Amino acid sequence: MVSEIENEFNNYDQYNAWGPIYQEIKNEAAMQAMDEELSTAEARSAVNRNKNRYRDVSPYDHSRVKLSNNVYINASLVEVKEANRKYILTQGPLEVTVSHFWQMVWEQESKAIIMLNKLIENGARKCYKYYPTSAEDDEDEMEFDDVALNVSVVREKQLDYYVERILLVSHTETGESREVIHYNYTHWPDFGVPQSPSVFLKFLMTVRQSGALEANVGPAIVHCSAGIGRSGTFCLVDSSLVIIEKTHDMNSVDVRNLLLEMRKCRMGLIQTADQLRFSYLAIIEGGHSILSNGNATLDILSDYMDSRSKKEDTPPPPPERTTSLPTDRQPPPLPPRSPDLKKTKEWEDEEDYENQRNSSKDTDQLIPEKKEEDNSTFRRKVQREERRQKTQDQIDRMKKKQRESELWRNRRSYLAPIAIGTTLLIGGLLLYYYYF
Structure with missing residues (x-):
């Protein structure tokens, strides 16, 4: 049986809708930030501006990481309650913020730093070298006297896709x-995006095996250059897979709403439509590997991803999605909208559904946690239904615009000879009148 997340992915892919869907999420996140009056005053204050790598990426005041002595750092605590996960998403350190970065690692008691970028990319510096290495021509120890911390390298292992x-x-x-x-x-x-979801998932499983993402240690530090695109993708995929592990159900993940909730903690998470598409791909592949292995340990899942990645050493790039929508393609039929859904016996109304569940005392004694879970399931179904209809409406609008554009091109091809002939006729008459 195909899951809801796979249906969404196939629908978006079939109609080249990733761009519009991503823009919808951006707009909705901007609206919710305005509605909830999420402020970035501290980041934009004159004294802290030089500590931000990018002027348009600022941590919200309510979720920014606060260091001792009121030191500012461009970092946000992103909490995903549904997955019982906490991450600190931050920018790649600047030369003036390296010591504050290590102060954050120390004070937050983080077990791991997950760096998803290179120091220099496309000829531009994306991150200051804030860590020591074991290279012969490099320092193996760094001292930060202003925060009373020393950092040294114990060992270093170079692997195919990461260090x-x-x-x-x-x-x-x-x-x-x-x-x-x-x-x-x-x-x-x-x-x-990475070339292969399997290779990325293998890396994610390696990080998870270390225990660095568990709730019993300090939140892991996750960063790229801005701390929103690649970092947001990493956290979205990880949280989604945790939810699938807990529920043993692919339909328990609502990627869109999960991303919107995470964006309340740090602006701009996931920067492109391609990163959104890759997140879906990784969640689907990782979710299937989790469910197919049942209660498999992370070692087994890591071996599974290893075998997949070896088959994909040189994976093909994602298919082009810039072509026009075909006019003869009809969208798949959508399930009935929520009003029809409420007409069925089981889902006549959320309150009636709860009453029906509670009426059977022998077999359906609901504890508060179970009742909340049922409410959440109902809401997810309704939200998915509304979103599917919204997507369908958007696809219909796109197809309508394409038909109108093609109709206008056809009309123009007919009108062009007439216009040219009329112009020549009028010009000839004017010349005749002028000279004769």
Whole structure:
């Protein structure tokens, strides 16, 4: 049986709708930020402007990470309650913010840093080199006297798609030391997507195996250059797969609403329509591997992704989606809208449904958590239904515009000879009148 998320993906892909869908999410996120009056005053204050890598990427005041002594850093705590996940999404450190970055790692007790960019991309510096390495021509220890921290490299392992480093962070005043894992995924272009979902999922499983994303440790630090595009994609895929693991149901994930909730914590998460499409692909593939392996451990899933990635060493690029919509293609039939849905016995009304569930005391004694889950399921069904209809309306509008454009081109091809003939006739008459 095809899941809702696969239906959404196929529908968007079939009608080249990723651009409009992504724009809808951007607009809705902007509206919800205005409605909830999400402020970025601290980031935009004159004293902190030089600490932001990009002028249009600022952390919201309510979710920004606050360091001791009221030090500002462009970083946001993104909490996904449904998945019991917390991440700190931040920009690639600047030279003036490196010590504050390590102060954040120390104070938040983070176990891992997940770096999804290279230091230089397309000839531009995207991140200051804030970490030591074991390279012979590089320093293997860095000192940050203003925050009383030293960072040294314990070991470093170069792999096919990423580099894994174990860094030792030491507080010079207390003498305390902690090991922090530094993952640097090196095959993800800026504003782009990885070539293969399988390779990316293998990397994600490796990070998860370390325990760095679990609730019993400090939130993992996730960054790219701006801390919104690649970082947002990573967190969206991870959270979605956690939800699928918990529920054993692909239909339990509502990608659009999950992304909108995450955008309330940090603006601009996922920067392109291609990144949105890749998120769907990775969630679908990762979800199927989780469900097909039942209660498999992360080791088994990692082996599964490893076998997939070996088959995709040189995967083809995603198919082009810039062609015009075919006029003879009809969209797949949509399920009935929510008013029709409410006419059925099981879903006549959300309240009636709950009453019906509660009426059977022998078999359906609902605890509050279960009741909330049923309400959430009902709301997701209605929201998906409304969104499907909205998408269908948008596809119909796009097809209508294309038909009107083609009709106008046809008319213009008929009118052009008439217009030219009329022009020549009038010109001839004028010449005849002028000379004769």
